[in-house]
Amino acid sequence: MYSKTKLFRERFSGKNSPTWNGGLAKLRTERSSIEYRDWRKAVFAKDFYKCQCCGAKSSHKSHVELHAHHIKNWADNEADRYSVDNGITLCDKCHYEFHSLFGKKNNDSL
Ligand SMILES: [Zn+2]
Ligand SMILES: [Zn+2]
Known part of the structure; x- marks a missing residue:
């Protein structure tokens, strides 16, 4: 399982590039693309629809809302989006x- 510490450390190592130019509007349209939806689905499938931080998973008893999070900064890693x-x-x-x-x-x- 992916530990919080590891996740947070990776965030620190890829942090705050000055190339960020606040292209939020562009980001938003790309986010809603089919490509993004497919990516999200593929990430969930890879992780077996389970939170990689605390292990939460939806069952018939409880619903867990899952999110696909980018490990490396979305804005600065176009190739990895x-x-x-x-x-x-x-x-x-x-x-x-x-x-x-x-x-x-x-x-x-x-
Ligand atoms: Zn969790
Ligand atoms: Zn996130």
Whole structure:
């Protein structure tokens, strides 16, 4: 399992490139693309629809909201945007926790 520490360390190593130019509008349209939806699905499948941080998974008893998170910054790693290896499945809680620690500005924003 992917530990929080490892995830957070990777975030630190790929942080805050000055090339970020705030192309949010562009980001948003790309996000809604079929390519993005397929990427998200592939990431979930790779991680067996399970949060790689705390292990949460949907069952018939409880629904877990899953998010596909970019390990390397979305804005600065164009080549890796749709690479399944650059995606990790997180539940909404872990994802929220991650971004509340690292913010969203220089991040993958989702
Ligand atoms: Zn989780
Ligand atoms: Zn994220």
